Amino acid sequence: xxxxxxxxxxxxxxxxxxxxxxxxxxxxxxxxxxxxxxxxxxxxxxxxxxxxxxxxxxxxxxxxxxxxxxxxxxxxxxxxxxxxxxxxxxxxxxxxxxxxxxxxxxxxxxxxxxxxxxxxxxxxxxxxxxxxxxxxxxxxxxxxxxxxxxxxxxxxxxxxxxxxxxxxxxxxxxxxxxxxxxxxxxxxxxxxxxxxxxxxxxxxxxxxxxxxxxxxxxxxxxxxxxxxxxxxxxxxxxxxxxxxxxxxxxxxxxxxxxxxxxxxxxxxxxxxxxxxxxxxxxxx
Amino acid sequence: xxxxxxxxxxxxxxxxxxxxxxxxxxxxxxxxxxxxxxxxxxxxxxxxxxxxxxxxxxxxxxxxxxxxxxxxxxxxxxxxxxxxxxxxxxxxxxxxxxxxxxxxxxxxxxxxxxxxxxxxxxxxxxxxxxxxxxxxxxxxxxxxxxxxxxxxxxxxxxxxxxxxxxxxxxxxxxxxxxxxxxxxxxxxxxxxxxxxxxxxxxxxxxxxxxxxxxxxxxxxxxxxxxxxxxxxxxxxxxxxxxxxxxxxxxxxxxxxxxxxxxxxxxxxxxxxxxxxxxxxxxxxxxxxxxxxxxxxxxxxxxxxxxxxxxxxxxxxxxxxxxxxxxxxxxxxxxxxxxxxxxxxxxxxxxxxxxxxxxxxxxxxxxxxxxxxxxxxxxxxxxxxxxxxxxxxxxxxxxxxxxxxxxxxxxxxxxxxxxxxxxxxxxxxxxxxxxxxxxxxxxxxxxxxxxxxxxxxxxxxxxxxxxxxxxxxxxxxxxxxxxxxxxxxxxxxxxxxxxxxxxxxxxxxxxxxxxxxxxxxxxxxxxxxxxxxxxxxxxxxxxxxxxxxxxxxxxxxxxxxxxxxxxxxxxxxxx
Numbered sequence: 001x002x003x004x005x006x007x008x009x010x011x012x013x014x015x016x017x018x019x020x021x022x023x024x025x026x027x028x029x030x031x032x033x034x035x036x037x038x039x040x041x042x043x044x045x046x047x048x049x050x051x052x053x054x055x056x057x058x059x060x061x062x063x064x065x066x067x068x069x070x071x072x073x074x075x076x077x078x079x080x081x082x083x084x085x086x087x088x089x090x091x092x093x094x095x096x097x098x099x100x101x102x103x104x105x106x107x108x109x110x111x112x113x114x115x116x117x118x119x120x121x122x123x124x125x126x127x128x129x130x131x132x133x134x135x136x137x138x139x140x141x142x143x144x145x146x147x148x149x150x151x152x153x154x155x156x157x158x159x160x161x162x163x164x165x166x167x168x169x170x171x172x173x174x175x176x177x178x179x180x181x182x183x184x185x186x187x188x189x190x191x192x193x194x195x196x197x198x199x200x201x202x203x204x205x206x207x208x209x210x211x212x213x214x215x216x217x218x219x220x221x222x223x224x225x226x227x228x229x230x231x232x233x234x235x236x237x238x239x240x241x242x243x244x245x246x247x248x249x250x251x252x253x254x255x256x257x258x259x260x261x262x263x264x265x266x267x268x269x270x271x272x273x274x275x276x277x278x279x280x281x282x283x284x
Numbered sequence: 285x286x287x288x289x290x291x292x293x294x295x296x297x298x299x300x301x302x303x304x305x306x307x308x309x310x311x312x313x314x315x316x317x318x319x320x321x322x323x324x325x326x327x328x329x330x331x332x333x334x335x336x337x338x339x340x341x342x343x344x345x346x347x348x349x350x351x352x353x354x355x356x357x358x359x360x361x362x363x364x365x366x367x368x369x370x371x372x373x374x375x376x377x378x379x380x381x382x383x384x385x386x387x388x389x390x391x392x393x394x395x396x397x398x399x400x401x402x403x404x405x406x407x408x409x410x411x412x413x414x415x416x417x418x419x420x421x422x423x424x425x426x427x428x429x430x431x432x433x434x435x436x437x438x439x440x441x442x443x444x445x446x447x448x449x450x451x452x453x454x455x456x457x458x459x460x461x462x463x464x465x466x467x468x469x470x471x472x473x474x475x476x477x478x479x480x481x482x483x484x485x486x487x488x489x490x491x492x493x494x495x496x497x498x499x500x501x502x503x504x505x506x507x508x509x510x511x512x513x514x515x516x517x518x519x520x521x522x523x524x525x526x527x528x529x530x531x532x533x534x535x536x537x538x539x540x541x542x543x544x545x546x547x548x549x550x551x552x553x554x555x556x557x558x559x560x561x562x563x564x565x566x567x568x569x570x571x572x573x574x575x576x577x578x579x580x581x582x583x584x585x586x587x588x589x590x591x592x593x594x595x596x597x598x599x600x601x602x603x604x605x606x607x608x609x610x611x612x613x614x615x616x617x618x619x620x621x622x623x624x625x626x627x628x629x630x631x632x633x634x635x636x637x638x639x640x641x642x643x644x645x646x647x648x649x650x651x652x653x654x655x656x657x658x659x660x661x662x663x664x665x666x667x668x669x670x671x672x673x674x675x676x677x678x679x680x681x682x683x684x685x686x687x688x689x690x691x692x693x694x695x696x697x698x699x700x701x702x703x704x705x706x707x708x709x710x711x712x713x714x715x716x717x718x719x720x721x722x723x724x725x726x727x728x729x730x731x732x733x734x735x736x737x738x739x740x741x742x743x744x745x746x747x748x749x750x751x752x753x754x755x756x757x758x759x760x761x762x763x764x765x766x767x768x769x770x771x772x773x774x775x776x777x778x779x780x781x782x783x784x785x786x787x788x789x790x791x792x793x794x795x796x797x798x799x800x801x802x803x804x805x806x807x808x809x810x811x812x813x814x815x816x817x818x819x820x821x822x823x824x825x826x827x828x829x830x831x832x833x834x835x836x837x838x839x840x841x842x843x844x845x846x847x848x849x850x851x852x853x854x855x856x857x858x
Contacts, residue, residue, distance in 0.1 A: 014720075040700070040701055040703075040706075041701055043553075045549070048712075053720065055708075056710075056719055061706050062708050062709070063549060063552050063579075063709050064708075064711055064720070065711050066545065066571055066572070066575050066711055069541065069545045069575075071542075072537065073546060073548055073549025073552065076509065076547060076548065076550035076551075076552075077553040079533055079535075079550065080507060081553045081554065081701055083701060084701055101539055101541075102545075104538070105537075105538035257533055258527050258533075259527070259532065266554075267507070268555060270506070270531045271673075272530050274671070274672075277498060277501055278669050280498055280501075281488055281490070281666070282486060284320070
């Protein structure tokens with residue numbers, strides 16, 4: 001499969017020149033092509049924001065829903081048709097702010113979906129306000145004295161909730177990004193990929209250069225299956241570790257659903273027996 | 285107060301009153317089911333406080349040899365289980381009420397008319413105070429002249445899934461109770477009302493919750509995600525329990541926002557999905573309702589109303605969320621609102637809701653209330669095997685466009701994985717392919733596309749139910765759960781000039797509604813709310829302002845007597 005299969009052709013893209021989103025879009029295309037998943041089985045689910053427009057620039061099925069609400073429909077889709085590869089994708093404000101409650105409970109539920117979060121530590125589409133991951137002291141038109149809220153740590157929260165796959169990558173290293181995305185999609189269970197990216201228009205602090213200075217790769221001796229060390233790793237916020245931080249093999253949401261215990265086929269092919277329903281009416 | 289100007293509803297009304305945790309619920313189920321299995325028509329309804337233990341709750345069980353389906357004030361037999369019971373039911377008790385009380389539990393009361401039934405004492409001698417309720421069932425069964433054999437075999441099968449010791453304990457308890465009950469003679473006025481056990485045919489006994497749940501399955505529902513909220517939770521519980529027998533995913537979501545978004549995802553993937561909620565929870569879902577409108581994604585939304593604003597009265601009843609449901613969601617898009625009044629309508633309209641949602645790719649509401657979902661109604665069995673489903677999902681081709689523009693406004697709906705096309709849905713304004721657009725021309729076309737579906741939807745509106753003589757001059761207008769109460773009250777009036785118009789679809793309205801309204805000289809809206817929301821909806825849709833309204837908003841359902849006396853006052857000046 002070639003990545004051009006996922007090209008939309010000549011279309012108007014709403015991102016700023018130099019935006020990290022372009023790199024993510026290209027990496028996603030490469031990985032989907034590499035994994036050779038038939039297009040008809042790929043569904044992207046996104047919320048609202050600049051990042052959430054990504055599925056619009058891909059030749060796939062997509063459900064571009066509401067701000068903060070990508071994970072619940074993604075769970076609904078996957079549970080109804082487990083054959084689909086479901087990727088929920090949005091920005092940091094969407095997934096960690098507006099959708100914070102869904103983020104927590106989706107990890108607990110563990111559907112076999114991939115959750116890509118473009119993390120540029122700022123709100124882009126609404127023009128430069130603080131995001132949940134903005135650094136302390138970050139000045140914006142609203143946070144005029146600098147951010148005073150403790151930055152949200154998605155990886156630590158995910159590990160604390162025993163998420164089945166937790167990883168971080170960076171748009172400055174497309175090869176690494178592809179490697180991590182591939183592992184995440186292949187992983188059975190909920191997989192979080194937090195992607196650090198610069199926002200060229202609204203974040204003059206966390207630039208491409210800054211990210212290069214403030215990240216490092218976990219080395220080959222690092223064991224992502226140890227939850228305690230993963231939690232320590234996730235807590236590192238001065239220099240962000242890149243790589244697979246945590247991984248386990250928890251059973252997925254959909255494989256534990258009663259409807260798939262005896263019958264593995266998608267739910268949509270089945271119908272209720274009206275005679276059994278008639279009997280139900282007289283049961284007491 | 286109990287006998288209001290000649291309205292004396294049929295059958296026997298037994299009211300059990302006590303604290304939460306005293307097992308009134310068990311007596312209700314046991315006695316209602318027993319009477320139902322004996323061949324009586326049964327109606328039961330409960331009013332309860334929002335707490336797990338203590339307080340004061342009551343259940344009314346009406347038993348008759350012909351159909352009874354409405355709440356009445358009158359109490360023929362009061363079983364008082366706690367000290368507060370007498371005061372709680374005081375206004376409903378008359379000199380004709382027989383009061384049975386466990387004086388050990390309620391304390392000595394200076395009233396010779398109270399018959400002492402030593403439930404606790406008997407239960408203890410049998411072996412456990414827990415079976416005091418079963419003793420009560422034995423007493424009442426004997427008083428109702430239900431044969432002991434019938435009682436014993438019923439109690440046996442009721443507890444059959446429990447341990448043998450539990451079965452034995454309850455059998456002894458009910459037998460002891462029966463012996464006591466045999467000695468208590470019912471006053472002649474009550475015996476009169478139970479003259480015959482009319483029906484030996486197998487009846488159907490359903491509450492609104494079960495009707496909605498069975499209706500959902502009949503409509504092909506295969507996915508429900510919801511967040512628990514009284515009084516709507518029963519539908520999620522019922523469907524979850526049935527998920528061992530029917531192919532349905534039932535999920536308790538983290539909040540109502542997740543619930544409706546999950547249901548929309550499931551719908552996008554091809555399931556027939558629904559949510560069940562109540563006012564406050566529905567408020568959280570409203571953005572999702574708007575999303576369903578924009579995506580043109582079928583979804584069924586069951587809203588069981590309870591009194592608001594905010595937390596209001598969590599376990600009580602009201603019809604005050606009609607306008608909320610009518611206007612819910614930013615932007616303009618079509619919807620349908622069903623308001624079943626009978627359990628049969630509960631089944632049929634929930635079934636229809638799924639088919640309408642699918643046919644028109646819209647959100648469809650089933651709007652009920654606490655009174656409807658919690659009340660048990662017995663009736664002749666109905667045949668639901670004729671309720672079939674139409675499936676509208678199409679296999680896509682390469683050039684598939686999710687929002688293809690056409691004459692009807694209904695674009696063929698594909699789902700991911702079925703066919704070679706790509707299915708793109710977008711909450712942003714979109715073009716035919718489902719891609720975001722800000723093209724002003726396309727925007728107008730898409731708005732028109734979504735709205736023009738309403739024209740066809742109107743053609744499928746459920747006509748109102750008219751009860752009465754063709755040329756009646758007065759019409760009592762109601763919607764949802766009040767139908768049986770209004771019906772019984774109007775029967776009591778015994779006046780050919782008064783008819784009833786019940787709407788089980790309040791939006792869009794069937795054209796017959798306007799026809800009926802334009803023929804009459806006097807209209808009276810009966811609504812369980814404080815402002816007459818349906819009266820306003822009727823005016824908005826028909827241009828006719830119904831002049832009178834009978835409203836109640838204390839959290840309780842109307843009683844037959846209340847509606848009767850208010851109608852009487854309106855029509856005859858008292």
